[in-house]
Amino acid sequence: MIDWARLQGVYGPAQDVPALLKAAGTGADDAWSELWAQLWHQGNTCEAGIAALPALASLAQHTDRAVRHPAIELAGEIVGAALREGRPLEGTEELQRPLALLSAAADGWLSERPADYRTSFRAKLALDGFPVLSDALDDFVDFCVEVRCPGCSDKVGIVIGDFGCYSSIRDWDLGDVHPIPLRPAVPDDLLGIARRLHHAAVRDDQPRLAWGLRHVFGGAECGACGAIFSPASALETRRAAGGGAVHRVPE
Ligand SMILES: [Zn+2]
Numbered sequence: 001m002i003d004w005a006r007l008q009g010v011y012g013p014a015q016d017v018p019a020l021l022k023a024a025g026t027g028a029d030d031a032w033s034e035l036w037a038q039l040w041h042q043g044n045t046c047e048a049g050i051a052a053l054p055a056l057a058s059l060a061q062h063t064d065r066a067v068r069h070p071a072i073e074l075a076g077e078i079v080g081a082a083l084r085e086g087r088p089l090e091g092t093e094e095l096q097r098p099l100a101l102l103s104a105a106a107d108g109w110l111s112e113r114p115a116d117y118r119t120s121f122r123a124k125l126a127l128d129g130f131p132v133l134s135d136a137l138d139d140f141v142d143f144c145v146e147v148r149c150p151g152c153s154d155k156v157g158i159v160i161g162d163f164g165c166y167s168s169i170r171d172w173d174l175g176d177v178h179p180i181p182l183r184p185a186v187p188d189d190l191l192g193i194a195r196r197l198h199h200a201a202v203r204d205d206q207p208r209l210a211w212g213l214r215h216v217f218g219g220a221e222c223g224a225c226g227a228i229f230s231p232a233s234a235l236e237t238r239r240a241a242g243g244g245a246v247h248r249v250p251e
Pocket of ligand 1 (some may be wrong): 154223
């Protein structure tokens with residue numbers, strides 16, 4: 001049994017969380033907003049948030065989508081925050097099954113082609129071990145992130161959008177210096193989670209997203225040292241140092 005009163009929520013002891021989870025299972029909107037408030041705050045989570053994941057995984061199997069969808073979305077935000085904060089999730093064996101259930105439920109949500117597809121895709125990315133990409137994801141019109149080159153540690157800008165798809169060394173005064181075209185992955189060459197994420201975007205008729213993912217999961221060249229690296233992997237190394245145990249290794 002979880003001793004909720006001993007666990008910290010965002011604003012203090014979490015003794016109200018079990019009752020809120022129960023009420024949320026009936027679709028009560030105010031219970032959901034209170035759960036959000038207690039378990040997640042501006043990209044951060046807490047002990048109680050992680051302790052709530054098994055219950056959220058159960059709610060994610062609910063027949064009513066008004067219960068299922070918020071459970072997946074909240075769980076995605078909690079997992080994303082936990083991974084970015086470097087909290088170990090995979091080390092905890094009791095979380096493996098809930099995380100697998102949540103990932104599968106997120107895939108089911110995507111296949112329903114929700115109106116706000118990106119929100120559900122962000123949850124899926126976080127649950128599948130890509131919390132930083134989840135946070136940075138946009139519609140790939142003007143996707144722009146900065147990563148550390150794994151070869152020389154220089155800062156490299158990765159741009160994917162209407163203005164081109166390239167890596168560059170960014171200069172405050174000169175802008176993107178020496179842009180080098182990205183090397184998008186060939187869909188058949190994608191492996192593991194990256195392959196399944198791309199497949200979901202194609203299946204759900206999200207061509208722009210699928211196109212962006214091929215670039216994120218493809219190769220980028222560092223203009224400083226010539227190293228070729230995966231933008232997605234370089235992005236995920238921005239997580240907090242120390243923990244960062246991912247429940248599945250990004251490929
Ligand atoms: Zn480099």
